[in-house]
Amino acid sequence: MPRTPSRRTALHGLAAAGAAVIGFDPFTRSWATTTSARPLTGLPSLDGSIHTDDASLGAAADDFGHIVHRRPVAVLRPGSVQDVVAMIRFCNTHRVEVAPRGQGHATQGQAQVDGGLVIETTPLADIGPVGPGSRTVTVGAGAKWSDVAKATIAHGLTPPTFTDYLELSVGGTVSVGGLGGQTHQQGAQVDNVTELQVVTGAGELVRCSPTRHRDLFLAVLAGLGQCAVVVGATLRLVRAPETVRHYLLPYDDLRVFLDDQRRLVEEGRFAYVEGQVVPDAGGAFRGYLLEAVAYGPPVGPAPDDARLLRGLRHDPSGVQKSDLAYYDFLDRLAPSVAALKEAGLWAYAHPWLNLLLPGRTAAAVAGAVLDDLTPEDLGPGVVLLYPLLRDRLGTPLLRMPDDPVPYLLAVLRTTPPDDTATVDRLLAANRAAYDTVHAAGGTHYPVGSVPFAPADWREHFGPAWRRLATARHTYDPRGILVPGQGIF
Ligand SMILES: Cc1cc2nc3c(=O)[nH]c(=O)nc-3n(C[C@H](O)[C@H](O)[C@H](O)COP(=O)(O)OP(=O)(O)OC[C@H]3O[C@@H](n4cnc5c(N)ncnc54)[C@H](O)[C@@H]3O)c2cc1C
Numbered sequence: 001m002p003r004t005p006s007r008r009t010a011l012h013g014l015a016a017a018g019a020a021v022i023g024f025d026p027f028t029r030s031w032a033t034t035t036s037a038r039p040l041t042g043l044p045s046l047d048g049s050i051h052t053d054d055a056s057l058g059a060a061a062d063d064f065g066h067i068v069h070r071r072p073v074a075v076l077r078p079g080s081v082q083d084v085v086a087m088i089r090f091c092n093t094h095r096v097e098v099a100p101r102g103q104g105h106a107t108q109g110q111a112q113v114d115g116g117l118v119i120e121t122t123p124l125a126d127i128g129p130v131g132p133g134s135r136t137v138t139v140g141a142g143a144k145w146s147d148v149a150k151a152t153i154a155h156g157l158t159p160p161t162f163t164d165y166l167e168l169s170v171g172g173t174v175s176v177g178g179l180g181g182q183t184h185q186q187g188a189q190v191d192n193v194t195e196l197q198v199v200t201g202a203g204e205l206v207r208c209s210p211t212r213h214r215d216l217f218l219a220v221l222a223g224l225g226q227c228a229v230v231v232g233a234t235l236r237l238v239r240a241p242e243t244v245r246h247y248l249l250p251y252d253d254l255r256v257f258l259d260d261q262r263r264l265v266e267e268g269r270f271a272y273v274e275g276q277v278v279p280d281a282g283g284a285f286r287g288y289l290l291e292a293v294a295y296g297p298p299v300g301p302a303p304d305d306a307r308l309l310r311g312l313r314h315d316p317s318g319v320q321k322s323d324l325a326y327y328d329f330l331d332r333l334a335p336s337v338a339a340l341k342e343a344g345l346w347a348y349a350h351p352w353l354n355l356l357l358p359g360r361t362a363a364a365v366a367g368a369v370l371d372d373l374t375p376e377d378l379g380p381g382v383v384l385l386y387p388l389l390r391d392r393l394g395t396p397l398l399r400m401p402d403d404p405v406p407y408l409l410a411v412l413r414t415t416p417p418d419d420t421a422t423v424d425r426l427l428a429a430n431r432a433a434y435d436t437v438h439a440a441g442g443t444h445y446p447v448g449s450v451p452f453a454p455a456d457w458r459e460h461f462g463p464a465w466r467r468l469a470t471a472r473h474t475y476d477p478r479g480i481l482v483p484g485q486g487i488f
Pocket of ligand 1: 107141163164169171176225484
C-alpha cells in the first residue's frame with residue numbers, strides 16, 4: 001500500500017551525522033538515510049551511536065558459526081545503559097525486533113535479527129570496584145570473562161566457574177548457562193550470579209535477584225535473552241589459587257573413562273574435571289583424555305600426585321602433567337585460538353553440537369553419537385565429554401537431564417563455510433544426534449547448531465516452559481527480543 005505524506009513525516013530520526021540523518025520508518029519497518037537538514041521527530045537522545053554502514057550491518061549479520069546471516073537495519077553502540085533503555089522503548093513502541101550481541105560467539109544466528117536492531121554490549125564493560133575482601137563484583141554485560149578474571153585475580157579473587165574460552169561476554173554466557181570444568185563443584189556461571197541489572201522488552205530498567213523481582217531474575221538466567229537485555233551482573237567471588245597442577249590422563253575404554261570421571265566429581269578430588277574424545281589410528285573416536293586440575297595454595301594444599309591419582313585406571317605411561325599460574329590455566333586455549341586464527345580456521349563454519357546426557361546412559365548414548373562421527377566431519381575441532389553434578393545446578397531454565405551426574409558432550413565441528421552442502425548435512429546429523437540423546441532423557445545445551453522449532457523449545461523447557469512464557473508475556477509483551485533463538 002502506498003504511504004501517505006503524513007505517514008512519511010512519522011519517520012523517527014535516530015542519529016545525525018553531518019547533513020545525513022538516519023531515520024526509522026515505523027510503517028515500512030525500515031531504517032533509511034535521508035539528506036534532509038530538518039531534524040526529525042521522536043529521536044531518542046543517545047550517549048552512544050547508531051550505525052547503518054555496510055561493515056557494521058555485515059558484522060552483525062554473522063557470528064562464530066558463519067552459517068546463518070540475518071542483516072539488521074541498524075546497530076546500537078550504547079554510550080550508557082540509558083541508551084539501551086531509550087532504544088528498547090523506541091523499538092517496543094514501533095515493534096522493531098532487537099537482539100543484544102556480546103562477542104557474537106553463538107553458532108546459529110542467535111544474536112542476529114533480520115531487519116531489526118542489534119545492540120552491541122561491548123561498550124558496557126565496566127568492572128568493579130573490587131578489593132581484597134570483596135565477595136562479589138559488579139560488571140557490565142559486555143565485559144569479557146578474561147577481563148573479569150584479570151581484574152579479580154589482581155586481588156586474590158576469582159569467579160568460581162569459567163567457560164573454556166574466556167573471550168565471551170558476561171551477558172552472553174549468563175544468557176545460556178556457562179559450563180566448565182569447575183561446574184561440578186561450583187555450578188554453572190548462572191548459579192554464581194547474585195544480582196542482574198536488566199532492561200526488559202518493555203524498556204524498563206530493573207534490578208533483579210533471588211529476593212527482588214525473582215521471577216524476572218530466573219527468567220533471564222539461561223533465558224536466552226527472551227525477556228530482557230542484561231546490562232550488568234553481580235558475580236560471586238571466591239579465593240583464587242596462585243598456581244594449579246594440570247593433568248591429562250589417557251584412557252582407551254569409554255566406560256572406564258566415564259566411571260573415573262564420575263568418581264572424581266563425586267569425591268570432589270579436583271577443582272576442575274573435563275575430558276576429550278580423540279580419534280585412534282583408524283579414525284574411530286575411541287581414545288579418551290581425562291583433564292583434571294588441582295588448585296594449589298592458598299585454596300588447596302600443594303598438589304600431591306600420589307594422592308590425586310590414586311585408584312584411577314588411566315594408562316600411567318601416558319600421563320602429562322604441568323604446573324601453571326592460575327590465569328594461564330584459565331586462558332589455556334589462547335595459543336590454540338591464535339593458531340586457528342592464523343590458519344584461517346576461526347572463520348570456518350562451526351555447526352556445533354552441544355548435548356547433555358543422563359549419566360546412567362552416558363556410555364551407550366555417547367558411544368552411539370561417537371560411532372557416527374568421522375574425523376572429516378569433526379574437522380580441526382574437538383570433542384568434549386565431561387560430568388557435572390546435578391545438585392550444584394540450580395537455575396531452572398538451564399535444562400538438565402534428570403540424573404545426578406549429567407555429562408556434557410560437545411562435538412565442536414569445524415568445516416569450510418562455502419561447502420554449504422556439508423554444513424547442511426552436519427546440521428541434519430546434529431539433529432539426529434539430538435533426537436537420539438533426547439529419546440534417552442538428554443537435553444540440548446543451546447549454544448550450538450541444532451535445528452529447533454518452537455515445539456522443540458516447548459519440550460526442551462518442559463516444566464520450566466510456563467515460567468518462561470509467563471515472564472515473556474509480562475516483560476516483553478510485544479515479543480521484540482531475540483528472535484534469532486526461534487523460541488516464540
Ligand atoms: C570458542 C568458544 C568456546 C566456548 N566455550 C564454552 C564453554 O566452555 N562453556 C560454555 O558454557 N559455553 C561455551 N561457549 C558457548 C558460549 O558460552 C555461548 O555461545 C555464549 O552465548 C557466547 O557469548 P557471546 O558474548 O559471544 O554471546 P553472543 O553470541 O553475542 O549472544 C549469544 C546469545 O545471548 C544473547 N545475549 C548476548 N548478550 C546478551 C545480554 N547482555 N542480555 C541478554 N541476552 C544476551 C544474544 O542475543 C544471543 O541470543 C563457547 C563458544 C565458543 C565460540
